[in-house]
Amino acid sequence: MDKPGTTGRVIPALDRAREIKPCPLGAGESCCRVCAMGPCRVTESGKGARVGVCGATPDTIAARNLCRMIAAGTAAHSDHAREVVQTFCAVARGTAPGFELCDREKLSRLAAQLGCGKAEDPAVLAREVGKLFLGEFGRQEGELALAALAPPRRLERWRRLGLVPRGIDREVVESLHRTHMGVDQEALHLLHQGTRTALADGWGGSVIATAVRDVLFGTPRPVRSRVDLGVLKPDCVNIVVHGHEPLLPEVLVRLAADGEMTARARAVGAAGVNIAGMCCTANEILMRHDVPVASHFLQQELAIITGAVELMLVDVQCVMQGLAAVAACYHTRLVTTSEKARIKGARHVEFSPATALDTARELLYAAIDNFPNRRRVDIPPQAVELVTGFGQESIRHALGGRFRGSYRMLNENIINGWIRGVAGVVGCTNPRAASGASHGVLVRELVANDVLVLVTGCAALACARDGLLVPEAADSAGPGLREVCEALGIPPVLHCGSCVDNSRILMMAAEMVRAGGLGEDLSDLPVAGCAPEWMSEKALAVGQYFIGSGISVGLGVYFPGADSKEFAAQVFEGLTQDYGAAWFFEPDPQALARKILAHIEEKRRALGIEG
Ligand code: SF4
Ligand code: FE2
Incomplete structure (x- = not known):
């Protein structure tokens, strides 16, 4: 397998990790690259500079780096939440035909908990809840409404420390501002802002994402399924859904079970269509529909190397760019589906709530049509039961x-x-x-x-x-x-x-x-x-x-x-x-x-x- 632009082989993440030594200064010590007087490599051990060109100390640099990483993590979870809420609002408006409000009991409970309306009509209620949730992102002052879900003692403590997030986006932006060159330069002060930002994730974006997906797709109940590469089926059209946003995969799972898809798969010599999850998209459709899991983050490239994957759909987060190079060596079609994320070498078919059904159908057809292009198939047999x-x-x-x-x-x-x-x-x-x-x-x-x-x-x-x-x-x-x-x-x-x-x-x-x-x-x-x-x-x-x-x-x-x-x-x-x-x-x-x-x-x- 030739790696594009280099000689040598395409090697999965484990081999690449062996080849690349992590930078010791980036790990335990302090490396700052927030301005062009640097990057500054600062150590306390006396081996190099003890402060940066601007005089920043190792503890300020370490706290600044951590705060930035927390802001990026919060942004990832919360932007994902925003995407789900926008689809939820489209469903409430009746402009997302592939979706419905599945758990209406949870919707009513949420509305009651948040004190945002008692409408009998679920669509009206969903519009009110959706509006409140969207407001949490752009709120400028006051307190995140969802912080009230915390035990009263905790909320009091946050108030005492000034840690109640004001708005999700505001905390992320403020963290980026404070960690810009020459702003907040006291480690503990930076750490508190990191905490306030993280709380906007934990009690904001993440709560919203989970709650809204439960209402849209169902609140999970215990089910059995299986995990590992052995869930890929040698005689079926295999589609792996990978990433974090379950919106398109939800529609895909439903359509794949349709008799039309089975008949189409049979027409190309396959027994049917088999969907398997990867990473957190896997967790989502596993929890709600017992869809089996091909595996976790580290094995994403290995799924393609089985030679049995006709289509791999990826959306956001934890998707390795290396997938494109590996897919190019097999018949696997790699497709990006989020407006936010593209990979060179992958086809892009964009998800939108209004056209999800058509997009899912087009992708299923593409996977089925790709089945005859298979070459050698080698699926490790193991698959383990789970609840x-x-x-x-x-x-x-x-x-x-x-x-x-x-x-x-x-x-x-x-x-x-x-x-x-x-x-x-x-x-x-x-x-x-x-x-x-x-x-x-x-x-x-x-x-x-x-x-x-x-x-x-x-x-x-x-x-x-x-x-x-x-x-x-x-x-x-x-x-x-x-x-x-x-x-x-x-x-x-x-x-x-x-x-x-x-x-x-x-x-x-x-x-x-x-x-x-x-x-x-x-x-x-x-x-x-x-x-x-x-x-x-x-x-x-x-x-x-x-x-x-x-x-x-x-x-x-x-x-x-x-x-x-x-x-x-x-x-x-x-x-x-x-x-x-x-x-x-x-x-x-x-x-x-x-x-x-x-x-x-x-x-x-x-x-x-x-x-
Ligand atoms: Fe160096 Fe200070 Fe610039 Fe960081 S902010 S790169 S420590 S000069
Ligand atoms: Fe994840």
Whole structure:
């Protein structure tokens, strides 16, 4: 396989990671490139300059870099949310014929919670909710309306610290302004703005994206499916949907099941059309329609290398440019679908809510027509069972059914020690880490120590490939967690969705506070988060909003800027004073598990429930 413009082979991400050494100054120490007097490489070790040309210190540079990364992560989640709300508004106006308001009960609940209308007509109600949500992006003053979903103690703390986000876009823009050359130059002040921006993601954009998609496509309930490259079918037209926006894939999944498509596929010698997910688009259609998952982020190129993928659709976020070079070596058609994202070498077929049905039909035809162009097919046989579909609603239901379901039962199990606590394991898979293997080691250790684990994103898919997302995985759980899981018929590791669905974990934590018995703030809960194989800026935004919400978060791989002492003292300790939570860094998954367990036990002791 010739790589365009070079000699040599096209090699997937794992090989490229081996070939490219990460820049040590960009990782642990401080590299600033926000102005043309630099870039400045600044170290505290005495090996080079101790401050930049402008006099910026390593801790200012590290905080500035982190704040910028958080802003980018928040922008990604929130711009995704905006796209979903715009489609939602089009549905409410009747101008998006491929979509409907699927969960009207959730729509009414949301409207009641947000105090925005009691209209009987769901379309009218949806217009009001849509208007409120769109207003959250452009709000200039006051408080994000959705911040009111946080427990009162947390909201008071944010008010005291000036951390309540004003508007989603405003916080992102202000973070970019403050990190421009010569503006905010005090590490802690920058970190607080990073937190306010991240909170606009966690309690703003991400909550909006999750809520609106639930109303449009259905609130997830537990379903079984399968994960790994073995879900690709040698005798079918295979379409892989990859990225983060489930709008077009929702229509595609529905149309693919149509008899017309099966007949068309048969006419070219295939048994039918098979859709498989990749990354967070996978998580979305898996949760709602049990569509199988080809795999997580790291395996996107490998799906094409099976030779069995007729069409790969990509939208936004976590899509490797390397896909184009790999697809060029096979018959796979790579198609970009978001107005925001194109890749040289890929065809562009743009999604629009008004024409989604026609676009989906055109793409299905293109995939089917491509089936006869297949050459050698080599699909690894493995595919692992998983159970998915857990969110605050379905977990409440699992905890006692429609009428008796309550987070009180979860709290009681924590108080009596059957479950020691809860850990969120989220984020990406990263070739710099153990390539998906850290998740298995970490999560097995947590589960063996009676910690209930909630997973999202590619971390969830890595755990699924490890066989951890089935009720039978409770066999390896500690005796308390095992008994609870067996009684409820749930896995010890609950799949809660895509990366924006980390908002579901936040909402569940808020439910735990409301249910009583575990303190009055999120920072009282025996709960921790971690992203052992993070790679994207979104993971830092998620981590910072959990910390700003009072839940400590462990990071693997590396912690950007951690060699700057004052900055490190703030992020690993100082923030606790203000937020009741801080970051911790631990690249070894076993040691990360031990740190999470120690944190949970410390919280239990503080609550007086150490037994
Ligand atoms: Fe260097 Fe300061 Fe410019 Fe950063 S802002 S590149 S530290 S001169
Ligand atoms: Fe994701």
